[in-house]
Amino acid sequence: MLNKIKRLLIGRPMKSTEIEEEKLSKFKALAVLSSDALSSVAYGTEQILIILMAAGFAAIWYSIPISIAVLGLLTVLIFSYRQTIFAYPKGGGAYVVAKDNLGVSIGLMAGGSLLVDYILTVAVSSSAGTDAITSAFPSLHEHRVLIALTMILFLTIMNLRGITESASVLALPVYLFVFAIFVLIISGVIKYISGGGHAEVPELGTAVSNISWFLLLKAFSSGCSALTGVEAVSNAIPNFKQPAERNAAATLMMMGTILGAMFIGISLLAYWYGITPAPKETVVSQIAANTFGRGILYYFIQGTTALILFLAANTAYSAFPLLAFMLAKDKYMPHMFMVRGDRLGFSNGIIFLGVLSALLVILFQGHTENLIPLYAVGVFIPFTLSQLGMMVRWVKLRPAGWLIRFIVNTIGMFTTLAITLIFILTKFNQVWMIFIFLPIVIFLFFQIHRHYLNIADELRIDMDEEKPVIKGSTIVVPVAGITRVVMNSLSYAKSLTNHVVAVYVGFDDEDIARMEKKWEEWNPGVRLITLRSSYRSIIRPLMRFIETVEWKTSETDHITILIPQFITRHWWHYFLHNQTGLLLRAYLFNHKDVVIATVPYHLHK
Template sequence: MITSTRLKRYLIGKPMKSGQIEGEKLSKLKALAVLSSDALSSVAYGTEQILLVLMAAGFAAVWYSIPISLAVLGLLLVLILSYRQTIYAYPSGGGAYIVSKDNLGVPTGLLAGGSLLVDYILTVAVSSSAGTDAITSAFPALHPYRVLIAAIMIVFLTLMNLRGVTESASVLAIPVYLFVASIFVLIVSGTIRYAMGDVHADVPQLGTTVSGISLFLLLKAFSSGCSALTGVEAVSNAIPNFRKPSERNAALTLVMMGSILGAMFIGISLLAYGYGIAPQEKETVVSQIAAAVFGRGAVYFAIQGVTALILFLAANTAYSAFPLLAYMLARDKYMPHAFMIRGDRLGFSNGILFLGALSAVLVILFHGDTENLIPLYAVGVFIPFTLSQLGMMIRWIRLRPPGWAPRLAVNTVGMLTTFVITMIFIVTKFSQIWMVFVFLPIVIWTFYKIHGHYRNVANDLRICADTDKPEIKKTTVVVPVAGVTRVVMHSLGYAKSMTDNVIAVYVGFDEEGIEKMERKWEEWDPGVRLIVLRTSYRSIIRPLIKFIDTVEWKTSETDYLTILIPQFVPRNGWENLLHNQSSLLLRAFLLNRRDVVVATVPYHLRQ
């Protein structure tokens, strides 16, 4: 016990007082690092996802990556403007879940909330897998260990977030800003080299006619490139994590994130086209660009290092947003109340642990294959995108505040655009995302089952102050005994302090053992009647349950029936393994009995 407590303190730090929660709020710079890491990191694979689709029509089709990237940039602008409005309209956070529930009804809100929860789990899985890809691009010998590397990074991020938002932000901000700086250095250096004529790549001219290209392929490439926009909604979900004025700081952070993301994304797309980069199975597009600009020297490995790091740390966006969204769903009784509990470091630690565990399982199931995870990841966030914009449209029409018409126009454009993207994903990638349409209904059904349980519990526990009063009955106490020991003496003493109606029950397997027990009991004479149950089998549970059922039937109308189970507690936890746990089994069986009270009397061993 002491050892585990010390280990916990070493891993996540000393407990914090509830009054310190205000100090855990994020400044704009720290929030940008924590909540934008997912969106910013998508620069490392957004362009690559476009090129992977276009290569189906041959290398001549790569020039289409430029107009497609510009279209993605336009969608990013619409989303930034839309979510900026959401931040001011719903400063309590919750993003798409709260907006949809408030304006479109509970079922739609649960669809948005469930999609976001799934998306955050996939965010961690995709980020850790993509980070592993960056490492194995630089060190191909590590490729067979990519699942293990990804799992280790998930454990690291889980522990970091259990230490608290502020502490994790302070540590994680450094690599995030290093990544932004390194990508801009890459873009500027690559542009200079291209402008100076040092690049002699044979690339197709813009506007070149490509045989085999189709609208379906272009739409599929566009939807793949939109994976670079995942994570944009995280700021609006986590407004309560910002320092006051929280909504203003969140809005500024969102604009900064959009500006940086847009500049990096279009820069990487232009360099990939200008340098004639084609996607490869074992080397990322960013790795190829860095190698072409700087060679495979120190600068290349530095860029690969921070790219791998930011891809891993992109998961931190989910670690910030998932627990807060789970808290809101739990507050509305659609998730277990355990997600409402703040841990020692004032974070929602149960949500953090749950997120880490499920994402690690996904990485293992998909063998760390980023390409298979990204479509699931993207469609999971575009459903809430669409519902959030639609909800805001309904809000402006319903409330009609001053200046509502331009706001409605922005959200209408956002809704139509994200709806089209969602449909493109469904049509072009259905074979990869079909499981979302199986899993999401199960998630929503689970929400309703949890809500129904809490509603039933509330109805069962509710009392009428005028008519419902405590019912006073006598009690019959049954004490299962295994011999004449101090444990039994301690338990009988406690039982007799409650009532004189105490019965000791002993289960015997053979006549010799029964006679020995009866003789010892008679010599000891504790003033409690002993009932012996004979059985031809080796289990004590069945005869005890049968006896308790008989006693319960006789006493249910007049007395409470209490089963008092003696249990000794060794000094060291591992010593429990040396003893059978019949008391735990008996308690497990009896807890389902409606009219039986089960209590355990611990006896702590001194040696």
């Protein structure tokens, strides 16, 4: 039954040889890997205006120079990451660049920051998409958590079906959003030029008495949240069709161009229309209402905006599993993240991302606005480390034309470092937890790495000197009575060795005498040892007996504990029986260096 549901949701298993069919074209990659960055135009301008409103309505004109500054930073990042793509065509982005050029610890800082950022991306995007829906339909505001969780579940299932299939499904909404925003911008500009939609707004350069550099820097850092997701293309180069690095670079340039045009367009319309943030209506919703009224086009824009905000999480679903794979390959994350699922995606990474982001949504009740600064810091730390790593690379290698590349990465490093510091200084009360959480994540990376190294060291053998040791075998079979299950287990044990002993634990002398009499009558050719338990415990006497056998024979024989087990026809039948065998197995696994085996006997009634 469960397998049928899995096949229905996930699809048929794919052969390993079909991996090339799962690679992305530029058209699909732009939709999958750029959805996070493109969606940020829905809230980037709004984040700037929220901060500026602290100085009053007169300060909103500052949103234009701040938006231009954000656009400049976007340009620097696009060209910087383009260089990273060609320098590291196997992907990994900031983690690989920093580890290769700045050391393992710095690389893990970049990798850990990105992993946290991707989890926050899913939580913030699903909540922001819910905000867009509730702006159009306020009656749904009470169901925001359920709406966000439903979308996370949908994206998790879609990505478990494979990256190509999810790209095919999700490309249409992404391109519809781009089309809708450009229709909104062009229509809004035409309306403004033709004399409609004018509002009484402060002119550019108007003096504002209570404005401060601190406030402007805070607004700028908030606007830089629109740049999250820019690094995703450089992380996911292995997901592209060949030539992978060229296709990735072209996708990155397309994304930067589209993002820049949409972001500055929304900022200009918000200023011209005198839009200010509202508690239950987004800035994009207000612009659309002013441009078209609350008609079909308004709901089309709100619908596509909600979709893109939800689908922004899909960028994380593409990048998180691949980054987790690379960390696992280097032994800094559990090896389960290296396993490809039925549809050739890294399923464990996809499920892990979905579960953690859903927990965040539940914890914050869908109000993840306070996570946006943490979300932005989580990506600007890797931005800075990646640029610094590329600077070190150019100085070390000095290839032809390296100086120009070095200058580009230097500008990128100092700019992103400044933004990171601005975020920390202006929003410390919202991002302080990164200074606690990130060291813990790095510590866990090192602990996992040390565990894998210790295991490898302990399991390694000298192939010239160490060979298998041939020993005899003594089999101990715990029995609870004389049944077909016991007979089946003894038959198997005797087929392996003549050194078989059955052990019975009784609670009183009468019980033990009855068992010894029946055993003698049955005479299976196996010696029975009876043990008395004064405290009604089966496990304790068995353990003492096994210790005795182990001490006497471990030099000459392998000790095998052969546990009889009947398998019920229906799963719920298990609750009707004692699970002594399971308890015995669990105890032996953790406390004894003996072989543990189970002989199943399947019941038919």
